[in-house]
Amino acid sequence: MTAHDAIERLREIDRELQLLEHASALLSWDEETYMPPRAIEERSEQVALLQGIIHERLASPSVAELLARAGASPERPSGDPALSESEGAFARAFFRKHGREARLPADLVIELSKAATLGQAAWRGARKRSDFSSFAPHLRKLVALTRRKTECLGYAEEPYDALIDEYEPWMKTSEVRSIFSSLEPRLARFVAEIGAARQVDDGFLRLSYPTDLQVRFASALLSGMGFDGERGRLDVSAHPFTTTLGRDDVRITARYDAGYLKTGIFSVIHECGHALYEQGFSEEIRGSLLASGTSLGIHESQSRLWENVIGRSRPFWSHYLPELAKLFPAQLSGVALDSFYRAINRVEPSLIRIEADEVTYGLHIILRFKLETALVSGDLAVDDLPDAWNREMGELLGVKPDNDAEGVLQDVHWSFGAIGYFPTYALGNLYGAQLFAAMRRELPGMDGEIARGNLAPILAWLRARVHASGATLTAGELCEKVTGETLNPDYFLRYLEEKYRPIYDL
Numbered sequence: 001m002t003a004h005d006a007i008e009r010l011r012e013i014d015r016e017l018q019l020l021e022h023a024s025a026l027l028s029w030d031e032e033t034y035m036p037p038r039a040i041e042e043r044s045e046q047v048a049l050l051q052g053i054i055h056e057r058l059a060s061p062s063v064a065e066l067l068a069r070a071g072a073s074p075e076r077p078s079g080d081p082a083l084s085e086s087e088g089a090f091a092r093a094f095f096r097k098h099g100r101e102a103r104l105p106a107d108l109v110i111e112l113s114k115a116a117t118l119g120q121a122a123w124r125g126a127r128k129r130s131d132f133s134s135f136a137p138h139l140r141k142l143v144a145l146t147r148r149k150t151e152c153l154g155y156a157e158e159p160y161d162a163l164i165d166e167y168e169p170w171m172k173t174s175e176v177r178s179i180f181s182s183l184e185p186r187l188a189r190f191v192a193e194i195g196a197a198r199q200v201d202d203g204f205l206r207l208s209y210p211t212d213l214q215v216r217f218a219s220a221l222l223s224g225m226g227f228d229g230e231r232g233r234l235d236v237s238a239h240p241f242t243t244t245l246g247r248d249d250v251r252i253t254a255r256y257d258a259g260y261l262k263t264g265i266f267s268v269i270h271e272c273g274h275a276l277y278e279q280g281f282s283e284e285i286r287g288s289l290l291a292s293g294t295s296l297g298i299h300e301s302q303s304r305l306w307e308n309v310i311g312r313s314r315p316f317w318s319h320y321l322p323e324l325a326k327l328f329p330a331q332l333s334g335v336a337l338d339s340f341y342r343a344i345n346r347v348e349p350s351l352i353r354i355e356a357d358e359v360t361y362g363l364h365i366i367l368r369f370k371l372e373t374a375l376v377s378g379d380l381a382v383d384d385l386p387d388a389w390n391r392e393m394g395e396l397l398g399v400k401p402d403n404d405a406e407g408v409l410q411d412v413h414w415s416f417g418a419i420g421y422f423p424t425y426a427l428g429n430l431y432g433a434q435l436f437a438a439m440r441r442e443l444p445g446m447d448g449e450i451a452r453g454n455l456a457p458i459l460a461w462l463r464a465r466v467h468a469s470g471a472t473l474t475a476g477e478l479c480e481k482v483t484g485e486t487l488n489p490d491y492f493l494r495y496l497e498e499k500y501r502p503i504y505d506l
């Protein structure tokens with residue numbers, strides 16, 4: 001069997017794995033949207049069964065054998081030099097995915113999944129009662145299992161490497177630490193400077209905005225951005241998300257708040273940014289494991305670039321505000337573009353990450369990164385976590401939670417063992433700003449097109465430069481290829497300065 005034959009056989013296996021993944025994703029999408037509540041028990045069994053089958057196939061010795069025949073090894077994950085570039089990219093992605101599955105013993109996978117289910121249930125109750133102590137034993141268990149997981153997976157420099165690699169493949173903890181330590185003081189200083197300036201008024205965003213009209217505006221936004229409604233749909237869920245159920249089926253959900261206009265609009269733009277990535281993979285990789293975001297950081301760059309950089313820009317609203325005001329004349333007809341623009345970009349240190357603006361957001365992530373790396377290394381005990389959280393909030397953002405529900409218990413991630421995930425949110429902002437700077441260089445007339453409501457050149461640029469290749473290039477390779485350099489936080493900081501100094505008259 002030649003290396004090419006091995007790749008062919010692996011492609012057939014991959015295709016079936018994709019079909020199973022999409023079937024499993026459909027069950028989960030339904031669970032979050034339309035499933036009647038009492039269906040949950042058998043639904044969990046259905047998903048667990050499919051995930052078990054996927055794990056077994058992916059980790060199987062026959063896959064290991066085929067990867068070896070393709071020449072893939074830790075030193076050379078892209079396999080035999082005789083393979084074409086696209087075969088090599090496929091081998092590298094499959095080798096990494098198989099390796100992570102095969103290195104985890106079945107008993108650990110089962111223990112982790114049980115601890116995650118129990119942890120999440122305990123977290124829900126603990127958050128409701130704002131009682132960290134009832135969640136602490138679960139988190140202790142999850143941290144211990146996570147440490148064991150890092151030992152099984154292996155790592156280059158420190159255990160957290162094995163965790164972040166799940167979400168941001170090939171990224172090292174030391175790289176994240178160095179990026180964040182350059183970002184932190186500069187962000188903190190800028191937030192303080194804005195805090196001392198006169199606050200902008202956003203009261204008119206908090207009037208009554210009936211959600212049926214918000215939904216109507218959302219679908220205008222989707223078609224304006226280039227979302228393909230023949231290959232996807234928009235629904236409602238408690239927590240907005242994007243999921244891919246097939247080559248031609250990318251679903252998004254949004255959440256609307258009749259008393260706060262920002263929630264619905266920006267959740268729709270954000271999720272649509274994710275969906276455009278998923279709808280934009282090239283023909284050659286469609287339906288394969290390469291048809292996926294290359295990392296969560298790059299995925300988040302797409303959602304945040306649309307949501308914040310484009311969707312909260314003045315040209316964007318010079319086109320869309322009149323349309324929005326037609327739907328809500330009583331609330332918005334007297335509001336000038338400039339007031340609207342300032343209001344949607346209001347900056348305010350707050351306790352809750354998911355409500356944070358784009359300037360303070362990174363500090364919420366840096367806090368979580370510091371704490372979770374310390375938990376994994378053993379430098380921080382779970383019992384000391386709430387105090388550490390409150391102290392860091394005070395230092396980084398100058399605010400202190402009154403209780404654990406609006407502090408250490410606010411996010412779901414740790415309760416199901418997703419440690420290593422948080423940094424990707426902030427990396428998304430950084431990648432997004434750097435990609436946008438490259439886009440601006442190549443599309444000099446962009447602002448004029450946006451102001452005319454013509455977003456097609458932006459989507460075409462993103463399609464060609466970012467979306468089409470899917471996971472063929474790693475995040476690092478993509479960043480260098482498109483922007484000419486490795487990830488550099490200066491782009492994001494410059495973008496913030498240029499945007500927010502005028503907004504706050506600084």
Ligand code: MG
Nearest residue numbers: 270274300303
């Ligand atoms: Mg997102």
